Amino acid sequence: MILVFVAGLCYSCVTDNDDNGYVATPFTLEVPQVFAERILPPVIPEDNPLTVEGIALGKKLFFDPSLSADGTQACADCHRPENAFSDARQFSIGIDGSVGTRNSMPLFNMAWNYNEEFFWDGRAQSLEEQIFEPVTNPIEMKNTWPNVENTLRASDTYPALFEQAFGTTTIDSVRVSRAIAQFLRTLVSANSKFDRFLLGQEELTPSEENGLAVFLDESRGDCFHCHGLPANPLWTDNIFHNNGLDETFSDRGRGGFTGDPREFGWFKSGSLRNLAYTAPYMHDGRFTTLDEVIDHYSEGLVFSETIDPLMKKVAEGGVQLSDQDKADLKAFLLSLSDPSFINNPNFQQ
Amino acid sequence: MKKIVLLIALTLAVTACKKDDNGGNVINEVTVDLIFSHDWDGSAITNADFDQIQYTNAHGEELSISKLVYLISDVTFTNTAGDKFDAGDFNLINVRNNSNLTFTPGIEIPEGDYTVTFTFGFDDEDNIDQAYPELNSADGGWNVPAPLGGGYHYMRLEGKYIDSNSDEVGYQYHTIRANDMSTNPVTLQDTSFEVNLGQVTIGSNTTIEVKMNVAEWFKNPNLWDLNVLFSTLMPNFDAQIMMSENGMTVFSRGAVTQQ
Numbered sequence: 001m002i003l004v005f006v007a008g009l010c011y012s013c014v015t016d017n018d019d020n021g022y023v024a025t026p027f028t029l030e031v032p033q034v035f036a037e038r039i040l041p042p043v044i045p046e047d048n049p050l051t052v053e054g055i056a057l058g059k060k061l062f063f064d065p066s067l068s069a070d071g072t073q074a075c076a077d078c079h080r081p082e083n084a085f086s087d088a089r090q091f092s093i094g095i096d097g098s099v100g101t102r103n104s105m106p107l108f109n110m111a112w113n114y115n116e117e118f119f120w121d122g123r124a125q126s127l128e129e130q131i132f133e134p135v136t137n138p139i140e141m142k143n144t145w146p147n148v149e150n151t152l153r154a155s156d157t158y159p160a161l162f163e164q165a166f167g168t169t170t171i172d173s174v175r176v177s178r179a180i181a182q183f184l185r186t187l188v189s190a191n192s193k194f195d196r197f198l199l200g201q202e203e204l205t206p207s208e209e210n211g212l213a214v215f216l217d218e219s220r221g222d223c224f225h226c227h228g229l230p231a232n233p234l235w236t237d238n239i240f241h242n243n244g245l246d247e248t249f250s251d252r253g254r255g256g257f258t259g260d261p262r263e264f265g266w267f268k269s270g271s272l273r274n275l276a277y278t279a280p281y282m283h284d285g286r287f288t289t290l291d292e293v294i295d296h297y298s299e300g301l302v303f304s305e306t307i308d309p310l311m312k313k314v315a316e317g318g319v320q321l322s323d324q325d326k327a328d329l330k331a332f333l334l335s336l337s338d339p340s341f342i343n344n345p346n347f348q349q
Numbered sequence: 350m351k352k353i354v355l356l357i358a359l360t361l362a363v364t365a366c367k368k369d370d371n372g373g374n375v376i377n378e379v380t381v382d383l384i385f386s387h388d389w390d391g392s393a394i395t396n397a398d399f400d401q402i403q404y405t406n407a408h409g410e411e412l413s414i415s416k417l418v419y420l421i422s423d424v425t426f427t428n429t430a431g432d433k434f435d436a437g438d439f440n441l442i443n444v445r446n447n448s449n450l451t452f453t454p455g456i457e458i459p460e461g462d463y464t465v466t467f468t469f470g471f472d473d474e475d476n477i478d479q480a481y482p483e484l485n486s487a488d489g490g491w492n493v494p495a496p497l498g499g500g501y502h503y504m505r506l507e508g509k510y511i512d513s514n515s516d517e518v519g520y521q522y523h524t525i526r527a528n529d530m531s532t533n534p535v536t537l538q539d540t541s542f543e544v545n546l547g548q549v550t551i552g553s554n555t556t557i558e559v560k561m562n563v564a565e566w567f568k569n570p571n572l573w574d575l576n577v578l579f580s581t582l583m584p585n586f587d588a589q590i591m592m593s594e595n596g597m598t599v600f601s602r603g604a605v606t607q608q
Contacts, residue, residue: 038479038482038485039482039485039486040482040483040485040486112486114486213496216494216495216496216497217494217496217584218521218580218581218582218583218584219581219584222581224489224490224494225489225505225521226489227489228489228490229490229492229494230479230495231478231479231485231490231492232485232486232489232490232492236489237488237489237490238489239488239489262399262400269489303517305517306400307519308415308519309415309416309507309508309509309519309520309521310507310519310521311519312519312580312581314518314519315516315518
């Protein structure tokens with residue numbers, strides 16, 4: 001009994017999200033039923049628990065262009081809600097017109113990234129760390145953290161909002177990243193047609209059913225080894241692979257971060273949720289349609305030394321799906337899109 | 350912080366109480382560590398060895414290992430009186446990532462002599478579709494798709510081999526419960542197997558090394574021709590039976606240390 005009591009006290013400690021003893025209003029992330037029944041709970045760091053005030057502050061910062069050097073670009077400009085928080089452009093454009101080299105990643109269900117490796121190459125080890133980069137990236141927001149901090153300190157509203165969230169009017173980069181990370185962790189998508197099918201609330205069409213069969217069939221799509229299956233409805237393994245896009249690499253991907261030549265050309269598997277809103281596809285946005293993506297795995301694979309062994313029949317270009325299987329696979333994939341996510345008023349500016 | 354220290358102290362106090370009084374002699378109840386090591390016919394496999402075409406299987410194909418992840422379950426300690434001690438838990442080992450190479454079954458047993466066994470994979474009693482959130486969340490889902498009978502993978506061994514045309518080709522040596530989809534319902538056969546590590550004296554701080562010789566998966570009793578059996582093995586009933594048979598000689602007991 002004592003043990004339980006003490007454990008309860010310790011748990012209560014983690015709602016103190018700064019080092020000054022201040023406790024904001026705890027916020028409990030609602031875990032969707034399709035996740036709760038299947039996979040592990042979300043990862044919420046003990047030093048940055050979700051709070052009502054922290055999330056509200058993070059949302060305001062996410063949509064605020066004052067984080068950029070010239071006050072023209074917000075996080076949301078390249079992570080747009082209507083695109084499942086990705087960018088419809090192949091490459092995002094920085095404040096001075098600089099063009100990026102990778103497609104902006106969509107943002108949802110990131111609290112279930114158990115490996116906590118973010119970006120296409122996994123170089124950020126937490127959401128908080130990930131947020132540090134675009135603000136100072138010279139081809140993105142091109143700002144400095146001292147400048148961001150000074151801008152926010154000089155505003156009429158932010159000092160009070162930081163005080164509500166963290167119990168202090170002191171504004172620094174760590175608290176900015178923590179607040180935005182809190183908001184990002186609330187971006188939960190789990191209400192697609194397929195989710196409702198899993199809950200017994202909706203039926204799949206025959207085409208979608210066959211598409212799922214193709215997806216799960218080792219001799220046809222064999223998509224599930226990298227993109228999950230109904231038991232893991234995140235629809236990504238959050239792991240890095242070379243999926244046969246190129247013979248040589250202008251972008252070394254994960255290997256560029258780790259320095260390990262065995263990982264050249266590896267990029268994180270993207271989630272298959274919300275594909276209806278996240279074109280273009282792949283790390284470099286080379287495919288503008290889902291049909292092109294399916295054609296790639298069916299006929300377009302090319303060999304390179306680091307290609308993943310899961311890429312099958314590479315010498316033939318891929319798994320050679322029939323036109324019917326391609327159409328059905330596409331229908332299934334689109335059943336994973338969640339209109340309620342992109343229209344959720346809590347996620348709009 | 351003080352609260353955390355107090356919690357640890359209380360936990361230790363409760364744990365320390367778990368002793369049996371046996372005719373006045375206090376018998377300690379202890380945990381046991383299993384340490385998993387991997388080799389190719391005696392040559393140790395570490396992270397640096399992955400993705401290098403440096404091995405030759407018994408049939409003669411040169412090959413690399415890109416991935417080696419496998420599941421063991423039901424580590425059981427059977428004492429000389431035949432009493433079994435089993436936590437009923439499992440461990441998913443990822444060799445490339447060095448994760449879970451040490452496993453402490455969640456059970457305390459009295460010190461003494463035991464025959465130590467475990468199950469490679471899940472037996473049918475444990476191989477319950479989608480029953481384990483930890484495994485559903487691992488490696489993009491450690492599950493076997495429902496059309497193949499559901500349940501869980503036992504092992505994902507992947508890499509590349511040099512085929513008869515001298516090309517590098519990916520292989521996926523995935524072991525699961527054997528299934529025959531040509532029947533309705535799907536015919537299933539449990540292809541997990543028990544590994545017996547022999548008798549071990551368990552003391553207050555015993556560590557048992559469990560060795561996997563990866564070469565054995567391709568060797569005995571079924572000489573494995575990767576040119577034929579390199580891919581789409583999950584729905585191949587006969588291949589699953591053969592992999593299970595080959596697995597019987599894969600594991601052995603290594604060093605036992607008492608510290």
